Amino acid sequence: MQTYNIFSLARNALTGHQNWQKAWRSPPLKDQYDVVVIGAGGHGLSTAYYLAKEFGITNVAVLDRGWLGGGNIARNTLTIRSNYMRDESIPFYVKSVAMYEGLTKELNFNMMHSKRTMVDVVQTYPKMRELRRRQLTMDIYGSTYEQISTEELRRRIPALTGGGPDARLPVIGGMVHTDAGVNRHDAVAWGYARGADALGVEIHQQTAVKSILRGTDGAIQGVETNRGTVRAKKVVVAVSGHTTTLTETAGLKLPLRTMNLTAFVSEPVKPLVDVIVNCPDSGFYFSQSDKGEMVIGGAPDMGQSFRRDIKQHVFEDTVTAMLSLFPAFKKLKLMRQWGGHLDIAHDASPIMSKTDVGGLFVTAGWWGGYKAIPAGGLTLAHLVAKDQPHPLMASFTLGRFKHLDFVLESGTTTAR
Amino acid sequence: MPSNRLPTGGRINRNQPVRFKFNGKSYEGFEGDTLASALIANGVSITARSFKYHRPRGIVGHGVEEPATLVELAGANASGNVPATTVSLHEGLSARSVNCWPSASLDLGATNQLISKFIPAGFYYKTFKWPNWHWYEPSIRKAAGLAAAPTHPPASGHFEARHAHADILIAGAGPAGLMAALIAGRSGARVFLVDEGTEAGGSLLNRALLIEGRPAMEWVADAVAELAQMDNVTHLQDSTVWAYREHNLLMVNERSPQNPSVIERSWRVRAGQVICATGAIERMLVFANNDRPGVMMASSAQAYVNRYAALPGKQAVVFTNNNSAYAAAADMHAAGVEIKAIIDSRKTIPKDALACVSGIKIHAGHVVQTTKGHRSVRGVVVAPIDGGRRFTVSCDLLAQSGGWNPAVHLFSQSRGTVRYDETLASFVPDQPAQRTHSAGAANGDITLDSALSSGAKAALAALNETGEMHQTANVPTGQDTPYGITPLWQVDAKGTKSKAFLDIQNDVSVDDVHLALREGYDNIEHVKRYTTGGMGIDQGKTGNINIIGVVAQQKDLPLQDVGATTFRAPYTPVSFGAIGGIREDSVLFPYRHTPITAWNHDQGAFMYEAGARWRRPGYFPRPSESFQETVNRECRAVRESVGVYDGSPLGTFELKGRDTGKFLDFIYTNVMSSLKPGQGRYGLMLSDDGLIIDDGVTLRLDDHRWLLSTSTGHADAINQHMEKLLQTEFPDWEVMITTVTSQWNNATVCGPNARKTVEALGTDIDLSPDNFPFMSFREGTVAGLAARIVRVSFTGELSYEINVAPRDMLTLWERIMKAGKPHGILPVGSEASHVLRVEKGFLSLGHEVDGTADAYDLNMGWIMSKKKPDYLGKRSVELRRRGTAVRRELVGLVPDDPNHQIPEGAPLTPGGKKQKTEGLTTACVWSVMNDRWVALALLENGHSRHGETAHVRLKDGVIPAKITAPVFHDPDGILLRS
């Protein structure tokens, strides 16, 4: 793999940037692999990378019906955090946050990782109690969450001029999660793709899986694609939103529903807000990107949806809530908005699991799965390679539904 | 008179001069000018600096497509990143270029140009990694971002929102849109006509065309006048259809409403049919230094001379690959601009085009390779397209046209598909996804005649679909040069090292796209993201298709296969103020309160949001009292004498009908149907997957009437739950539900002196415990008011919940305070209520009931009926308890040190070690009865561990605590039954 640094950049500048290698190859599609990963998104690519890097499984094809990194990794709001409530969740996200911090070096690709801290703006006592409740369990796993006063909150977020004592929902204080950060989402996909490719993994774009093939013994045989049959004894489904569409072709039913979640950005402006601002009582969160745009997210839409779109009333509620806390944003302009679909499990926690179909693995139900990409890939690679769940994800298999042992994180922050 | 203003002509009001400031200097323009036209008239050539390289930039366009000159407006309604071409000039306007320091003409950031070859597309990804990104980020953040961030809301005025319903919404009041509006309006249909310009006419404003032999703007004026006479037509100018949502919902941003106190107005228009007559946008040609000030779109140069009587140059070269620039050349020529040459990349030029420009030198089959000059264009280097001798033509204006892109943005937002049209060399609407029609240039009908007739056709089609059958309409004839184009995606840049820009706003050049492709970022979305092309505020209105063209050329693919990038809302940026409209947080989060709110305030209660949008008193502090002292005082009143709290927010539902008992037996885990009239029973409600969703007391009023109460926070959800079951699962069951939460208010008198207090109020109800036992209710008169008294207890004390009509609540409350005075009665807030219920181990949703615990875990196995064959959650709880998961069970915790408070949420771990938890503190209160902190916790196998020591893990310490039964006061429940 060609090294990226200031020297290689300078060297290439002198030759008019004609000699950069391709970030990934476009090899011919073989008819057999050890592992086929469906979905060249964050989770699919990182899984393939760690399969090769940590488990020496390099005869891997990542197939995508569109372009690599074109799913939710192209549509999220960049937030990486580990402020969860439960033992099942916290260590996994702590691991993922730590892996993100080392990812630029790991992949020799600048992720522009910025540990800019998440600050919760709290407006009701029940919410404060609910947030504070997770503080000490997080501490056991090395994740930080501290309460701050309203004065400190306003000092950290000078743009927070609303929510005064006479407001409908006055600001009563905040919580600070210093582990949280953001990074460049496209870079995650590209970095993992480049890294996996260098280790021998093949990435095949515009390769749509039509169905999952099972043998007479019921076990996985491979997949049928628009470019022909590809055989593999192990198939990983990493296609947020479309999981059930694919697994149903293998006769497998999963407790998942597909939902639409939207985000929007403002016009770029000079630096105003340094931290990730999360307003759980008002139902929105945002951070300012390095380009100057406010990247804003809100509540999901009602109803199942595969249409990446905006519900005007949901959007207006988010904007109204934002303006009550940040009235100066009335003059800020909306520049772009978009939707993305994700699947959500019956208990709203992720599923990373073997299935009843031998050789078929799924990673799904990631609601806010961007932050889980590095650890998600590592743990899924472990599961695929060793046929045993990684300890960090042991509670998230499909087996939990057998006795209805849900993992209930009670989606308490808005920031997904 | 400024130097570049024509003595006559234009649609400016020369009687109304306007003074304005740009980058600190004063200028003068006229009413009717835009900031851009006024700057051109004043001869200001450098108006901006580019985003990445800080190259000098001028004015390129004349409308929303402007990629280069973005300004910040000062003053009351200041905003940033506004194209100078869309700013109407008004007296006192003050604007400055964004993103340059100290000024556009001298920008120190321009040093970036010197290192430009070290910062190609994607350079960020390859560098700034050592030692880490945090080193570089602050300075990079500062450099980004264009305009300054707003720091204050608008000083005065407000935003507004309106709803509208239309049979036909027409986006665009150019020739096609006006034609469609006339036909639709004459038919009587409800028409909503929206146009982004300050005046109707669209492209006709900028061009010197004839309709029926008369100047086209006369036809426009007639049309506007006719529409104004129609009551069924709403016509908005300076308004943008910025989003096309599902089910034909369109969002309109009206920027200059008649009412001066309305800053902007937002319209939500639900339309039967939509006609997109949004015109077309001229695209750039791609050649070296095509960003130099003085390089302008041909149609824009035409607009400046025709509409604004402003000369963007004195000596112009026109560079084109299509016919439309010939009319522009002719108009400029007529206005006195010397046209030095027309450079046309086509080898054969249609006669129609030539007919416009007799006497002008034309170089067919030639291209402009680069522009010369430093701070603005001094000349262009021209060469034959197939190679050959280069020559220079001096000029101070290069008017260029790469062809026309139908503005399919709205159509695409509506989910309509687009296809590449070879003849037009552009993407045009293909299959609509909603009831959408396209007309005029937006439909690829570029010329005036075709625009008028396609506008008419779209109107007729829309009317036919609304059920009005119209077969024909009179369409006037227009005269226009036929359109013809041979696409030219880029001029072969060999021989020049200078950048040829594809996206002027984001400084994306052909080299950048080539680099992206070389590195494997070869999908159009990758190219866009890697180079940031088309990701600017203009969303690539002038340049996107050129990026697609360059990719197509490089990959040797048809443009159709490269694919258009997705158009996303908004079409042009919209202020969040307009989107939020007039609504504020108090509308978004309306609050609920009870009739004694004013009384609470008068008593100095600390009021707060207590779930489900209720504002309730948290506690009633007295001067110089600490929070804990207040709560203790209120608790002590209840435990030792008497207190009263307002329980009105509890969800209350009246259920009526033959099958109510059966229904209640299905939704509660215990048997309700066996209740006798006059009795009440506490119940637990589960979802069918066995999670606790609510608890509360149900009363049987008579044989067929029941009164069910829910927790405050879950009232709405339980109403939904019950209605859903009845309407979708059991439609033949006779149960009617009425929400009566706000029909009944209650004051709950509790404490050992509760009975005495109620007696003192005066009542005809026999309060003796034998005749009015716990868990029953009586109706009668209390303090002269019609009332229902219920004997329930959420505090563990003798309690009377006195329910009255809301109009009587304040009276009741005041009389209770008076009657209880001899006993030292105190009002009790939510905080003390919480302490009292924890002392009793009564569960609370959100505390102990956090989704994981079931009735058995909560010591309430008795409430899970064994008799009933089926009820919601029964099977699931059984199934879950057969599993191997270790149960966390409700226990009491008594810290070894009585003064040691356990933080709520604090985990319990084996031995207090920092490791996986075995439990969680769900609540901890100072118990006035025990004079110490006591807590409730969910602990693994907690029921069998009473008497053992548990360890609460803090950050830097451990609290040892004895595990007890989860009750700290009156364990046998004698008091509440007394």
Added chain:
Amino acid sequence: MMLIHCPFCGKRSESEFIYGGPVGADRPNPDAVSDAQWVEYLTVTPNPLGPVQEKWWHARGCGEWLTIWRDTRTHDIVEAPENAQ
């Protein structure tokens, strides 16, 4: 924001309604099914890429629960497929 047809109130904006989930299988007799069948009934709901029948509540209107067929790809409200029950 869709337009949903309420049988009593006519076409109304989606914001007046509360979503009630897809129409799944009928609730089985809990005593007549296996554990696995019970779990599937509870947790697996239809999630088609295409028309789905779903429940909506006209909560901010007349209070009627109603069902519609909606295409999850387009959000168009469609006729019930022919093979639907």
